[in-house]
Amino acid sequence: MSSKMITSLTHSRPLAYAAASASFYPLRLVPQPPDLIKWVRREGGFVHHSIKIAYLEEEKPNGLGLGLVASEDIPKGSDLISLPQHIPLRFEAKYGVSSTLIALAQQVPEELWAMKLGLKLLQERAKKGSFWWPYISNLPEAYSVPIFFPGEDIKNLQYAPLLHQVNKRCRFLLEFEKLMKNELDNVKLDDHPFGGQDIDASSLGWAMSAVSSRAFRLCGTKCPDGTRVDAPMLLPLIDMCNHSFAPNAEIVQEKEANNDNMLVKVIAGAQIKQDDPLELNYGCLNNDLFLLDYGFVIPANPYDCIELKYDSALLDAASMAAGVSAPNFSSPSPWQQQILFQLNLDGENSDLKVRIGGSELVEDRLLAALRVLLSNDKEAVEKHDLNTLKSITSVAPLGTSTEAAVFRTVIALCVIALGHFPTKIMEDESLLKQKVSTTTELAVKYRIQKKSVIIDAMRDLTRRVKLLSSKESVTAQ
Secondary structure (H helix, E strand, C coil): CCHHHHHHHHCCCCCCCCCCCCCCCCCECCCCCCCHHHHHHHCCCEECCCEEEEECCCCCCCCCCEEEEECCCECCCCEEEEECCCCCECCCCCCCCCHHHHHHHCCCCHHHHHHHHHHHHHHHHHCCCCCCHHHHCCCECCCCCHHHCCHHHHHCCCCHHHHHHHHHHHHHHHHHHHHHHHHHCCCCHHHCCCCCCCCCHHHHHHHHHHHHCCCEEEEEEECCCCCEEEEEEECCCHHHCEECCCCCEEEEEEECCCCCCEEEEEEECCCECCCCECEECCCCCCHHHHHHHHCCCCCCCCCCCEEEECCHHHHHHHHHHCCCCCCCCCCCCHHHHHHHHHCCCCCCCCCCEEEECHHHCECHHHHHHHHHHHHCCHHHHHCCCHHHHHCCCCCCCCCHHHHHHHHHHHHHHHHHHHHCCCCCHHHHHHHHCCCCCHHHHHHHHHHHHHHHHHHHHHHHHHHHHHHHHHHHHHHHC
């Protein structure tokens, strides 16, 4: 091992972290980090000889940055990367792990699971001679996620459900910083999980973003009863693969020869051509999650949608705007209320968040509710099971006039939702032609995509209404 490598491994970097500036040029934590491919191979991992780390020059939906690229054609089915069990970075509450760190992790709500593993990442970043330092030193210094946006660009997102999530995460980080200061105030240096270094909300945000944008939830280590529990883990090198809904690579797990340990492997799911980046599917996610967790937006994302609250006053306003007569949104009949209860849109623990747009077009629960409430024909409704009423592929189960009224009401909901955005798409597009900061550009691109989802849904629903009208006129003749 060279003296340069030894210096890098024993290097300890202060955890104070400035929020990312207007430019998110992907600087690493250290200017010249150790060679990650060499480190993985030295630690018993496998990396295909044709894989290299390179800056991706071609602009992708998730922007420029470092990624893995094929230096020559790689056949389908080839092993690309293989990591033995000791290389992935996990948070495990086991013997030898700081009890203070475990206590802190227990204070993190389950929905912010990335912070738990983030605490382990911060501990290893602070530790001199950490086994994972060659990996950690290659991590970006800044992340383009909204918790690091200037206040004005958080407002520029213009979409209430996302603003709520961003503000919630920011509040958590500020509160968790205070909690940690109290917890760590009287801890002896030998027991301090971060080597006595101060941890502020910004460094917590860095760690949470590093994990949310890079971790994979995979089959974890074996429990005493022989079962394995899924656990989030950071996968050095593998996490440099870009995202695609049509990936050329996939992650698999298999047992190591001669023992019970699990290998994490990436295999070529398709032929990979020379100079092509390696791509994995991060999940069928909407743009809210891509931006919140990964810091990018996918144009024309087929899984993007808008979120509304199922609310009788909103539905009354929409049906009125659509010219739909005598709706029962505010005062459903007992039999209608029973169906709403079955759809979890009524009752004590109901879930009133409903979605429009994307692959589903109209969330099945909302579709069924509107069909039932706008039909007012109990006998006709009782002829169908709930799954039929929830399915958009069930063509007009309660008659064409009811179906047209349902679609017109949803179109009116879209118009109301579009009206909540203070700018129009044309204004957004002209703003992007000006010289704006990276965070402003991301926020504007995000809101353009949200508005496009609404407009696309309206077009699809309008087409369906016209189709129903033409069927009605043919029947009438």
